[in-house]
Amino acid sequence: MGSNMAENHPVGFRWPMKAREKGATIIHVDPRFTRTSASANLYVPIRSGSDIAFLGGLINYVLTHDKWFKEYVLAYTNASTIVSDGYVDAEDNGGLFSGYDPQSSTYDNASWAYAGQRDETLRDPRCVFQILKRHYARYTPEMVERVCGSPKDLFLQVAEVLTKNSGRERTSAICYAVGWTQLSYGAQIIRAAGILQLLLGNIGRPGGGIMALRGHASIQGSTDVPTLFDMLPGYLPHPAAFKDDTLEKYNRESGVRGGYWSNLPKFMVSLLKAWYGDAATEANEYGYQWIPKLTGDHSHVSTSAAMADGKVKGFIVFGQNPANGSPHAGLQRKALTELDWLVALDLYETETAAFWYAAPEGWKPADIKTEVFLLPTAGPGEKEGTFTNTQRLLQYHDKAVDPPADTRSDLWFLYHLGRRLKDLYRDSTDPRDQGLLNLTWDYLPDRPDPEWRITDEPSAEKVLMEVNGYTVADHQQLPDYERLKDDGSTACGVWIYSGVFPAPGQNMARRRNRSPDNYVNPEWGFAWPGNRRILYNRASADPAGKPWSERKKYVWWDAAAGSWTGIDVPDFPAKKAPDTPAKGQGTGLDLHSGSDPFTLKADGRGWLFAPSGLKDGPLPTHYEPLESPVSNALYKRQDSPVAQRFPRKDNAISAPGDPRYPYVVTTYRVTEQYTSGAMSRWNSWLSELMPEMFAEISPELATEKGIENLDWVVVSTPRNQIECKALVTRRMRPFRHNGKVIHEIGLPYHWGYQGLVKGAMANDLVALSEEPNVFIQEDKALTCNLRKGRLR
């Protein structure tokens, strides 16, 4: 669901296809009939954005038909946990949970907290299991058909296949991509999948899980490391001004008493030691105050709005293309004209680099003040370094040739820019500059490799060694993150990656050994954390430590050896026996028993109900997208109560059912092009395969609008309008919502005004908006109008 894997992850999709040859059932639930649908055993159409209703229907089916995996759910989830008396469910409150403040459009989650007891009989009306049952009771197959437009018989087939294929002997996996994340409640859709998989016992087991199919070579790495505003490396929260005044307070409030996150102070102090070296001391909070503090939402969408208002002066863009690849691309281009300076680093002249003379707005260059630099960068084979793929696997790529002429790696740019800036500030005694001056910045190789023309290329392996971590006193590489300390004696750039470079010359990401006797292939690359290929794999064994079945054997307790063992690295304390009782006091994993597999959670359990961590409710609840042609059929509340809408003149969002924008539009990718086209539309082979922008339209809608295949059409939203050719196809179909016919239009978003092949930009139609937890825009379900003809 939420993914067209055959089209967008074709080589990954080879494995589900091989599984199908061996008897597996592939189900595809999607608004469009795609290459994935064509390869599936069962295709189920679903109206864009109604995924929570569909998944909620499956959860309800599992509960009402008693198909949940009882031993697993009782032992490994929070089903038995009693929730606070003050909790009011959305079912009893028109679609809002307790704690909602309409003034600020935020939730106070105090009333979602655990009450502190469990009821192992699951009968207490306030236990999670009973709350879950009540919350999803109305998500019936009939309701799924009404809300999602998915035929009831097909929905029931999905429910039957999924429940039959889950349990001791069998597991099912769910794959998703941006078809889920690019909605104003995207994180809650994934949560719904999590609830379903926990109920079916499909988490932490081979063949189970929820697979995020990510879209860029190292987008997982750029999330882990990360280049995101709200986190420091390894998912540490980035300190915020309003609460994290001191390191002590940050450590106390960000850390959690129970579970592995209780070690957060060790990760944070080691990070500060990696960044500031000897200048990071206990006396100066290890340099904590040199880390800038957040003063609000500094996400890409928010920053774009600020940039369009002239509040951002300088912008550095690394291999990205907001001028046609980001939401509300017209606003993005306008924002570039407000900059004093722009640095774009890329292999090609992207739409972003060329905005000042080539944008469709037709601006005169003389009117644009922005000083623009296009720095040519190295490509594949021209530099070495690590990508983290979609399964958390770090793979090193080697350098084959020097990059041509003045092209350089981004690592070269960053290293030499940092060196120059340190030099420019070298005489400063201003406290604000001491973070930069104290930044450890020693990445040139001990001696340049004589094979290469470029002699001042920094060593990627030196950076990776710092990412791995080392002891401060004698600079020994750390074997893993278990050795990190909060007393300044260890340094570590990204704690979850520790173990990737455990000794000089031992780059585990560069391992390329197949293991013929182990399908996990543990010696190919390095998976974080600690080379574990399946997270929480303790759950692959029963509470006593025995595999649930011989067929699904993965890790287990070896009583004779007194340790966990298996075909993967056990994701559990190696010597902690299954019958170890939880300690009543202390911190960290001491609070968990030997049968609590979810070591990062405070209570060691998989969360059916989320007492904290989400800004939009403890249980996934069906809302309509911010723009929808229909009213919410399940709740009085129409849409996400906490999503951000960016109310501004240039960002109008259509009201529900606005007759001027009666159709749903959804955006997507095709195999032969790549995101904004910067990496594909300069390529003659790929451009020839997929040369032109188009709009996918159902024959029914085409008839209604008098449109024939290959006619020009104009698609419009309150933000902008674009023209392209119509592709009239039965792959698109009308949906029925509560009896009303809803037409959908599909738009790929690969084209722009640069490259060998050019075309309209689907992102021109998208609004600025933000899902409240992860700040992602909604572009998988917008409303639009459609007409035959050209723009002018």
Next chain:
Amino acid sequence: MAIEQAGGLGLGPLGRLGMSPQPVSRESIEKKPRIRDAEKAVPSVCPYCAVGCSQLVYVKDKRIIDIEGNPASPINEGTLCPKGAATYQYVVNPNRVTTVRYRAPHSDRWEDRPLEWAMDRIATLIKETRDATFVERTPGGKLVNQTTAIATLGGATMDIEENYLIKKLFSGGLGLVSIENQARI
């Protein structure tokens, strides 16, 4: 593998089934794989989606002559999709920019500039903008040590070592808060 060894073009049992003379052109006989004379095959990873297909970069005379799937990888076993199979042209392409292009404010043209000049100029601009916009404390007195006037975007197509230095330099060193990438989209 030589064509003769494949046994398909006239010499093997199937070849004799055809009419005489052989319907194989000289061009077909002389065709050879692009990688035949490669001096080395360097392990790499596909730059497109996140499946992480392993590639081999074939090199001759210090130039890339082809990029193909790496049969050793348990992920792709030598296969690539249309984009991955076109990686060669992503790198070896006449449309590629190989010199620094600079556009002065209000100018209507690109100019080529030396790399070192551009690096110095960019460092100076960052310092000027940072110094002019840096905020040490909020009006309420909270220490924030930040600037919101410079933003960075990107990283998902780049190495983790590069991402790490972006975060370290721009956040830990310079106090930028808007450091973002495609993962937000």
